[in-house]
Amino acid sequence: MVQRVATVAFEGIEARAVDVQVQVAPGLPAFNVVGLPDKAVSEARERVRAALVASGLALPARRITVNLAPADLPKEGSHYDLPIALGLMAAIGAIPADALSGFTVLGELGLDGSIAAVAGVLPAAIGANARGEGLICPGACGAEAAWASPEMEIVAAASLIQLANHFRGTQVLARPQPKVREASDALVDLKDIKGQESAKRALEVAAAGGHNLLMVGPPGAGKSMLAARLPTILPPLTPAELLEVSMIASVAGEIEGGALTDRRPFRAPHHSASMPALVGGGLRARPGEVSLAHHGVLFLDELPEFQPQVLDSLRQPLEIGEVAIARANHRVTYPARFMLVGAMNPCRCGRASEPGFACKRGANARCAADYQGRLSGPLIDRIDLHIEVPAVTAADLILPPPTEGSREVATRVARARAMQAERFATLGLPQLRTNAHAHGPLLEEVSRPDANGLALLRDAADAMRLSARGYHRVLRVARTLADLDGADKVARASRRGAVLSRARRRGSPRGVKTRRPHNRRSATSSTRWLSTLVKMRSARCRVGKMFSRRLTRLMRRQIDVAVSIASASDSVAKR
Ligand SMILES: Nc1ncnc2c1ncn2[C@@H]1O[C@H](COP(=O)(O)OP(=O)(O)O)[C@@H](O)[C@H]1O
Ligand SMILES: [Mg+2]
Ligand SMILES: [Zn+2]
DSSP states (O other), X not given: OEEEEEEEEEETTEEEEEEEEEEEESSSOEEEEESSBOHHHHTHHHHHHXXXXXXXXXXXXXXXXXXXXXXXXXXXXXXXXXXXXXXXXXXXXXXXXXXXXXXXXXXXXXXXXXXXXXXXHHHHHHHHHHTTOEEEEEGGGHHHHTTSOSSSOEEEESBHHHHHHHXXXXXXXXXXXXXXXXXXXXXXOGGGOOSOHHHHHHHHHHHHHTOOEEEEOOTTSSHHHHHHTGGGTSOOOOHHHHHHHHHHHHHTTOOGGGEEOOSOOXXXXXXXOOHHHHHBOSSSOOBOHHHHTTTSEEEEETGGGSOHHHHHTTHHHHHHSEEEEEOSSOEEEEEXXXXXXEEEOSSSSSOTTSTTOOOTTSOHHHHHHHHHXXXXXXXXXXXXXXXXXXXXXXXXXXXXXXXXXXXXXXXHHHHHHHHHHHHHHHTTOTTOOSGGGOOHHHHHHHTOOOHHHHXXXXXXXXXXXXXXXXXXHHHHHHHHHHHHTTOSOHHXXXXXXXXXXXXXXXXXXXXXXXXXXXXHHHHHHHHHHHHHHHHHHHHHHHHHTTSOHHHHHHHHHHHHHHHHHHHHHHHHHTO
């Protein structure tokens, strides 16, 4: 007779149903596993044998064959131990033969009969629930499985003996409850950063529009500190995003204690990270850092120190929001839509941009050019915001902490994000949520500048020879700035300006007046930032002479931002 147990195989973050067929037949004693198993699955035999013996059961001295169907689907991982063991237990009558029907089973066995945690319990539970089945999983993963549905039956056991007792009815296990992870980094706050007003504002703009950000500055300027505070100003994950993020974390085996959180992920891999670690794959298909950062932040500190091939591999996820990994005989894809935040020193010695500093490796300009040349043009092109973070002065450090902290900034970011999500939903594109993902015609549709903005853009495009990409970047960032300012539409702002100028002649129309003070306030903050940027720009122009062409390009982007702010704030000020 053949005993059947349902389990799963993972393809990306999907759990595909796999049928474990266990046959105990007369013949010479043997124990074989067939059906495209990898090494971990083949080793299941030894663990199953030992675990059964430790639980007081011996394998029958007969011919045991385990088939994992469908045979053409590759089986990876150690979670097949438990379904194989339970199938055998049912075949030899150690548990009731029908106990396993209606359950999907996964878990790894220890030699002592304990059931160890495995990756992928959440997608497995979701898959089982969709098929109307319950789940049998390791005790340590129960809380994670419980998220799939409040109704489905979940048996989370710590050992084979516990499971046998549960099915015999001698000691029934309680259904596990879902758990929430408390935010552990509640201690960091934007308030900790003194001075660096323009860098903080850039961080806010990046967070609001989901733009990629590159920070260039000498060591100790606070770049890592700024990046670490980005999650504190990002809005919480939406339920749909939370599910996706948790599925990826589950498949990667990164959910601790089964507790989920609506905090956006923040991943900061070291620059020595290998390609499989960053984009996924390796010996076993596993999501990489880019996928673990899905809907969150991927922070690459010391960006030029990463291997060039590793940086190159970021292009696909940055472009299409997912990574495809080629395996021996198939391909898996993982979602990977993240905000890229890079930080770097201006040169290898770190201080080429400091007036009066002489690089050890020759002229400062050459040192900087060498270092920055390690970043490829296509990667640089995908970063909307480039900012310079100057060394923090002692005068700034003496200042009392700023009154505005992460909470206040997060409120503005959330408002701007809500506006974007609503706009894209109105356009019938609910899958788009931030301006950073608006491209081509859509971008031109959502961020059409007014006449002043256009004139400014035209001048800027002429003076700086803006490329098409550069032009679109300006539009994207301008859209975000307008959203932060609370302007409905870049084009609408100009229309409202026209309404107001007419109103001045004819007396104020109702409703307009109430909006003005708010907009005026935003205009001043934008203008203030603009003047800071202009100041930074002129300061950099002196240093700029020593810099490579690439840095000039970086500066040009900086000016892009200034132009866009100018166009946004101009249209507001004109009202
Ligand atoms: N603006 C700032 N306000 C307060 N402390 C700062 C600031 N900038 C730097 N620091 C201090 O300097 C340390 C180094 O900052 P870090 O973020 O590591 O710099 P970077 O990454 O630019 O080399 C921080 O841990 C912090 O104590
Ligand atoms: Mg640092
Ligand atoms: Zn140098």
